Amino acid sequence: MDRRLPRYQLLRDQLAARIAALEWRFDEPLPTEQELAASYGLAVGTVRKAIDVLEKEGALSRFQGRGTFIRRANFDRSLLRFFRFLDARGRRQIPQGKIQSRKTKRPPAHVANALGIEAGIAALQLKRLRLIDAKPLVSEEIWLPLSRFGKLEKLPIDDFGNLLYPLYESLCGQVVARASERLTIDLANDSDIETLKLQDAGSVVVIERIAYGLDGSALEWRISRGNPGHFSYTVDIR
Template sequence: MNSLSGDTRLPQYQRLRDHLAQQIAQNRWRPGEAIPTEAALSAQYLLSTGTVRKAIDALVSEGILERQQGRGTFIRRPQFQSSLFRFFRFQTAAGERQVPQSRILSVEPVAAPSAVAQALGLPADAQVIRIMRVRLLDEQPVLAEEIWLPHALFAPLLQLDLSQQGPLLYPIYEDVCAQVVARAEETLTAESVNDVYARLLQVPVNSPVVVIERLARDYAGTPLEWRRSRGHAEHFRYSVDIR
């Protein structure tokens, strides 16, 4: 039997929802793994099945859990691999989709600039890890990215050669640091590129670029990563299905 912590002014289903989300963020269950049944959770926390079901429903609606007919309720693993294709069109001359290659330029510990500390919910000048990388098509840079991570959570990355670990960072975060990105918020803007990113993207200074800011969080909502991806405006696309 377990008791729920948290603000006792909140409804019990909300406290259970928050408790389960925290357990998931702490790897009590791994992505793709089933959580206990509603009956088991009811017995464990001495709550009605209706209260448990309402908490599970909330986590399902948030995309943290998913129900599989006849099998149970599982930790959902988000798919981020195709997110860039919502904003950029990367294609061959024949019109086939291409996935840009990844080239790590640097990985270093630094003091967090104020905007980074604010985004990640860290104290001013907290230690963070900055990753610089470019994404390329046919050896031509199409995206330049700066990626910021809390040092306390991602220090093991400093011992790795990330250039030898594959093009996707989130599986590395999970395998090496036990940090799972569960969801992300993205903001789209445009700017004139400065000399640093003009050099990385091989475009003239003040050329227009599209900027995607992404704040990635774990299952409990704690910020894990803040990144800025700057891309050639010529590759930019935006589409939305309005019903």
């Protein structure tokens, strides 16, 4: 801890560490600003400024009359921002996830850099399909630091389930708080054609995601490659 930093920044770092350690539950409020001020021997204004920073960073949410809570991001429907998935009856659905493979190996340089992994250090690689009615629609390559997700090395593949982020939290104590995504279009490669059952070597929609924990560190690098026939981007402009 750098004591040269402003007091509110030092407090922000201390609170961030406690949040990352899950010292407070998601459904219970943090101590009030007055209680934190008394606990740390600081002015209420200093505490408020530290809370403001954590709120702007997306770690906390304030609710009038209820208090300040750790913010839990909702990623369950994130793919629906970019794709429109329909079942055999034409109803919108969220694809199911199925792990295809799991390996412990050295990640490519750009992945290691994104995750803050030193060169030559192994990480966990997952390959997953997203399906509706057993039809593959999106393929995913996921990389995770072993230092945080070592418990997933021996977990039976069938126990991964449909949603990964709840598993990260329950088994490894790692909470995904936010993520950044970049969308591009790429030419379909041989793997895309085979995995996604594409008719020809046309294009695929590519979404690269870096997910971050409550402490701001990178937890997951993921690239999703999807059938462009399901692509649908919607945005509200106000």
